[in-house]
Amino acid sequence: MxxxxxxxxxxxxxxxxxxxxRRTKNFGLLLVYTLLVFVLASVALYTHALRQEAAQVLKQSPEIILQRMVAGRHDLIPPGYIEKIGRIRGVQAIEGRLWGYYYDPVVKANYTFMAPAAEAVRPGTLTVGPAVARSRGLAPGNTISFRAYSGKLFSFTVAGVLPHSSELVSADLVLMSEADFRAFFAYPAGHHTDIALSVANPLEVRNVAAKLAAVLPDSRPILREEVLRTYASVFDWREGIVLALLSAAIFAFAILAWEKASGLSAEEKREIGILKAIxxxxxxxxxxKLWEGGLISFTAFLVGFIAAYVQVFRFGAPLFEPVLKGWSVLYPRFELVPAIDSLQVATLFFFTVFPYMAAVLVPIxxxxxxxxxxxxxx
Amino acid sequence: MIELTQIRKAFNQGQPNEFWALNGIDLAIEAKKVTAFRGPSGSGKTTLLTIVGCLARPTSGRVKLAGDDISGLPERFLTDIRRSTFGFVFQQFNLIKGLSALDNVMLPAFPTGRPHRELRERSESLLDRLKLAHRREARVEWLSGGEQQRVAIARALVNDPKVLIADEPTANLDTALSREFMGILESLNAEGRTVILSSHDPLVVESAAVDCVVSMRDGQLTRD
Structure with a gap:
């Protein structure tokens, strides 16, 4: 032993x-390889953290949202719908929600206006999302005016700013009282935007949705898990787009690394002959040579991955943030909670270290x- | 110690450019003696050395080392024998550039797994004995031809082999360095090592240090 x-x-x-x-060759190889791992790991870490973040935030949202459809389009819920649903076994709470979009020409951005069910916001006041507060320079106690679609000007006092922790989904949110909401949008009395239902048992959610579809055939139940899946696929799609955009560069890097690793110089071949002879x-x-390949590829993987981790979780991924995070106009600003998926790390390790080892091994x-x-x- | 029976060696066998480098060699090389293969270029000296030193297998014929037939052994066993029994000094020295003299000397012992300190001490004492102690940390490409050859000799001796094989050892040396080399060979032989070398340099083959000269031409032994 x-x-x-x-x-x-x-x-x-x-x-x-x-x-x-062979300092120059090996350093160049290490650099190219590290960059390759850095790019791939940055995208993977960032999208994974975003998915985690979205899932975390949506944990608080209702299990089912019911929307009324007219001619395949989302329409207002007329009075009496909540009563029609009546009592369904497993449903803890039913709540008519009021929300809508408002375009603010001052900052050329869309806000989501919402009237929370509980009287959390007093009439004449607003609670705004962090991005809205930033873009309009608002702090509690400030007054802000919005011109409604009717042309009428409404003034509000900012009562508070929503916490940063939920910024990914609340960046552009503006909360107001029901009365203000109805007045501002000239919303017909008794109507709601949609209905939120809380279901305690996750196994019951689909049954409840089926019952809702039977009671209100003109409505569409949207499940939280579907929303989560949509978020996940949006982030997956963005990840795919980034990788597709970067694929040319990634391929160029990979080919360069392969070429450098697999090419044996006449000097190296001569040395192998000498070693065998002695x-x-x-x-x-x-x-x-496996040690050599292992040292280079493992170092590159480690350095690239740590650099990607620092870039994503310490500096907020400045390189990929705009395309990966995505937002219409108001960019959410938030600290991502470090989240690492071990399967993702293993996959990245497999697809970066193993091809390199193969590239080294065959010519040797x-x-x-x-x-x-x-x-x-x- | 080493017996060769009807050794034949072909290159590119079965191809249009097939060439028989050795053609029926019968030879017994005595232990603890200095044997020199003499002959013009292309006579088969180097090929014979590669077969004697387990660097290559004969196309046909038998090689016996201390009574054991080793001609049919797989590469792994041949490597083992080569490492423990033979030390090589190549014509071009074949040192690894970029490494120090000491590192080059230690190289053949790496696969043996000998403790690093023991290996280092052994290599340093060999360099010291060959008057290269002061150059041990120098990269080999910075050394003179004579120094490089002495590093090559030290490397050949690091595993303490019974047999030293040198291919055209004086081809790249002037007369003074060639004499110095023969002096080293003599001292190694005096320690009880078998020395086998190839050369067409009269300074080597006519040296008093050489016990037996084997003449070759066209892949066969010739009578002088």
């Missing part, structure tokens, strides 16, 4: 000396099986 460890130590010593001897086995040479194996007497004839 000691001899085996000593042998590996000797091989690693020789490998390190070899790497140092008593190294084919296996020793392959092991030595070919060179290493040559007859040792070649050294005598060089």
């Amino acid at each position: 000691n001899a085996w460890i000593e042998k590996q130590r000797h091989l690693i010593d020789f490998t390190l000396a070899s790497l140092a001897r 008593g190294w086995e084919t296996g020793d040479i392959i092991k030595m 194996w070919r060179a290493a099986i040559t007859d040792p007497d070649a050294a005598m004839r060089s």
Whole structure:
């Protein structure tokens, strides 16, 4: 066992000396490879953290949202619908919601106006999302005026700013009282935008949705898990777009790394011949080159991944944020909670380290099986 | 110690450019003696050395080392024998550029897994013995031809082999360095090592240090 460890130590010593001897080539290779891992890991880490963030935030949202459809379009819920639903087993609460969009020409951005059911916002006041507060320079106590679609001007006092923790989905939110909401949008009395239902047992959600569809055939139940899935696929789509855009560069990097790794110089071939002649086995040479490939690829993976982690979770992914996070006009600003998916890391490791090892191994194996007497004839 | 029976060696066998480098060699090389293969270029000296030193297998014929037939052994076993029994000094020295003299000397012992300190001490003492202690940390490409050859000799001796094989050892040396080399060979032989070399340099083959000269031409032994 000691001899085996000593042998590996000797091989690693020789490998390190070899790497140092071809400093420029190996440093270039390490750099290109690290960049490759950095780009892939940044995209993977960022989208995964976004998905986690969205899931975390949506945990608070109702299990089912019911929308009324007219001619395949979302329409207002008329009075009496909530009563029509009546009592469905498993439903903890039913609540008519009021929300709509407002275009603010001052900052050329869309806000989501909403009237929360509980009297959380007093008439004449607003609670605004962090991005709205930033873009309009609002702080609690400030007054702000919005011109309604009717042309009438409404003034409100800012009562509070929503917390940063939910900014991914509340960046552009403006909360107001029901009375203000109805007055501002000239919303017909008794009507709602949609209906939110809370279901305690997750296994019951689909049954409740089926019952709702039966009671109100002109309505569409939207399940929270569907919303989550939509979010996930939007982020997946964005991840795909980024990777597609970067694919040319990634391919160029990968080809360069492959070329550098798989190309054996005449000098390297000569050295392999010498090593065989002085008593190294084919296996020793392959092991030595595996150590070399392993050291380069593992270092590149580690450095690239850590750099990506720091870029995403420490600096907020400035390189990919605009396209990956996505928002109409108001960009949410939030600290991502570090989230690492071990399967994702393993996949990235597999697809970056293994091809490199293969690229190194094949030409070395070919060179290493040559007859040792070649050294005598060089 | 080494017996060769009807050794034949072909290159590119079965191809239009097939070439028989050795053609029926019968030879017994005595242990603890200095044997020199002499002959013009292309006579098969180097090919014979590669077969004797387990660097290549004969196309036909038998090689016996201390009574054991080793001609049919797989590569792994041949490598083992090569590493423990033979030390090589190549014509072009074949040192690894970019490494120090000491690192080059230690190289053949790496696969043995000997403890690093022991290996280093052994390599340093060999360099010291060959008057290269002061150059041990120098990269080999910075050394003179004579120094490079002495590094190559130290490397050949690091695994303490019974047999030293040198291919045209004086081809790249001037007269003074060639004499120095023969002096080293003599001392190694005096320690009880078998030395086998190839050369067409009269300074080598006519040296008093050489016990037996084997003449070759066209892949066969010739009578002088």
